[in-house]
Amino acid sequence: MTDVLAVRYGDDWIHEVNVKEKQPPTSPTSPTVCPTNFILHYAVPGPKNKWSHHSVTMSHTDPRQVASWVKTIRNYLMGLSHRPRKILLFVNPFGGKKKGLKIWEKDVQPLMTIAGIDTKMLVTERVGHARDTLLSADLSDFHAVVCIGGDGTLAEVINGLVLRASRDRQIDPNNSEADLPTPRLPIGVIPSGSTDTVAYSLHGTTDVQTAAIHIIFGDNTGLDISSVHSDRRLLRLYASMLSYGYLGDVIRDSEKFRWMGPQRYDYSGFKKIVANKGYEGEIHLLSDPCHPATSTRCIKNCTRCLQHMHNSIPDKEISRWLTVRGKFFMVNGANLSCGCSRSxxxxxxxxxxxxGCVDVILVRHTSFFNNIRMLLRLSSKQKTLYDLPFVEVYRAREFTFRALPTLHMQSSNEISNRYLKSSLSVWNCDGEVIDSSNVKIRVHCQLVNVFTRRAQEPVHDRTCFC
Ligand SMILES: Nc1ncnc2c1ncn2[C@@H]1O[C@H](COP(=O)(O)OP(=O)(O)OP(=O)(O)O)[C@@H](O)[C@H]1O
Known part of the structure; x- marks a missing residue:
């Protein structure tokens, strides 16, 4: 029964059973006509973590029996109080292959109508629109906020909701030590971006129908969010990935080629891999005793996440501070696995x-050949980066990064601004550029709730780290 999406009276009074329902002349529980059948809409899990919508028509000669069944199922569904009944939904028409609106019309709206979810849809018109709306709109009527977009659109929703909750509770988000409040509204993630790593990590697929079904089910899980501070200012909250060096350079460069669509990442990625730049820096991190390579995969009913939800993990006393210096091709703070269809x-x-942890993945500056090796690993269905000799991986609760040219400049004025600029990269934060090099990252354990039943199985299982 938990996989049921909705129940409707049958074609005695419904025209297009799959999409639009003709409203009954009176309340659905007291029909003036006497339907002798009803349609049960439900979801079925399939391979590769995909869910699909199905329906079955059930008939009985006695309309009172049909009415009784419909009433019983409706009462059951109404009792599932975690299912959202009214949502605010943002569509980014601009992300990925610009299919946001089509996805809304073709895949999402019909399912929301079937499930009886009252949806207020808003098409974003500019960068920051979703965030600004969430900071100012009256949200009291809504049970959830959903976005159709990529990781950048989702990040806007998360930033808007958390900043709003902070303001309401008079918590200063610029204080990097502050415990940020969990927003009241859970978040639904429907992928239509270029990479969609959050949707992929949560649902195990970027299938749109699956994402919509997870929202209708209403089951939710706590998602860690990491804050990025610099100079005592909150720059951004992120859900997926923060990356300095190669991916920072790629995102900065690729913005110029947005007209290419997702191919812009291939183009800029190629240019920057050939350039093979290295950046000096120092990472200071509060490391968790659990090393990523020896950890389990995070799927449905993950015990590690459940333990943290109930705060049953002893805290900072078992963590220790580490410092790593060097010249890096890339410095990454992964809040999630950051898998996507290409990786x-x-x-x-x-x-x-x-x-409550990020995985810090440090890729040392090395040869062009090794960079290619790393990219091949990233696109592999079986192998990971963990065992490459020029990659170091840590699990951390917080970390700071300082670009070493900045440190040099503080002690010597000889370095010209031009040299300084070329020896600094930028951060790629969930697909957006952050210019400040020196940052502090802190993980806020399960700060937001997101709709998902999680992936039932790892996307691609593996047997060893060879
Ligand atoms: N109408 C719009 N015009 C221009 N930019 C927009 C508009 N609406 C939203 N945006 C911005 O587009 C940016 C990119 O969107 P999004 O992240 O959804 O797609 P993407 O970058 O292609 O995908 P991904 O982040 O998964 O790689 C977001 O940061 C958002 O602020």
């Missing part, structure tokens, strides 16, 4: 969605 294992396949 099924992601940067850190053993990363957990709700354990």
């Amino acid at each position: 099924p294992m992601g940067f850190s396949p053993h990363c957990h969605v709700g354990d």
Whole structure:
């Protein structure tokens, strides 16, 4: 029964049973006509973590029996109080292959109508629109906020909701030590971006129908969110990935080629891999005793995330501070596995969605050949980055990064601004550029609730780390 999406009276009074329902002349529980059949809409799990919508028509000669069944199922569904009844939904028409609106019309709206979810839809018109709306709109009527977009759109929703909750509770988000409040409204993630790593990590697929079904089911899980501070200012909250060096350079460069669509990442990625730049830096991190390579995969009923949800993990006394210096091709703070269809294992396949940690993946500056090796690993369905000799992986609760040229400049004025600029990269934060090099990252354990029943199985199982 938990897989039922909705129940409707049958074609005695319904025209298009799959999509639009003709409203009954009176309340659905007291029909003026006497239907002798009803339609049960339900979801079925399939391979590769996909769910699909199905319906079955059931008949009985006695309309009172049909009415009784419909009433019983409706009462059961009404009792599932975690299912959202009214949602605010943002559509980014601009992300990914610009299919956001089509996805809404073709895949999402019909399912929401079937499930009886009252949806207020808003098409975003500019960068920051979703965030600003969430900071100012009256949200009291809504049970959830949903976005159709990529990781950047989701990040806007998360930033808007958390900043709103902070303001309401008079918590200063610029204080990097502050415990940020959990927003009241859970979040639904429907992928239509270029990479969609959050949807992929949560649902195990970027299938749109699956994402909509997870929202209708209403089951939710706590998702860690990491804050990025610099100079005592909150720059951004992120759910997926923060990356300095190669991916920072790629995102900065690729913005110029947005007209290419998702191919812009291939183009800029190629240019920057050939350039093979290295960046000096120092990472200071509060490491968790659980090393990513020895950790489990995070799927449905993940015990590590459940333990953290109930705060049954002893805290900072078992963590220790470490410092790592060097010249890096890339410095990454992965809040999730960061898998996507092009990189099924992601940067850190053993990363957990709700354990209060980020996986810090440091890729040393090395040869062009090794960079290619790393990219091949990233696109592998079986292998990970963990065992590459020029990659170091840590699990951390917080970390700071300082670009070493900045440190040099503080002690010597000889370095010109031009040299300084070329020796600094930017951060790629969930697909957006952050210019400040020196940052502090802190994980806020299960800060937001997201709709998902989680993946039933790892996207691609593996047997060893060879
Ligand atoms: N109408 C719009 N015009 C221009 N930009 C927009 C508009 N609506 C939203 N945006 C911005 O587009 C940015 C990118 O969107 P999004 O992250 O959804 O797609 P993407 O970058 O292609 O996908 P991904 O982040 O998964 O790689 C977001 O940061 C958002 O602020």
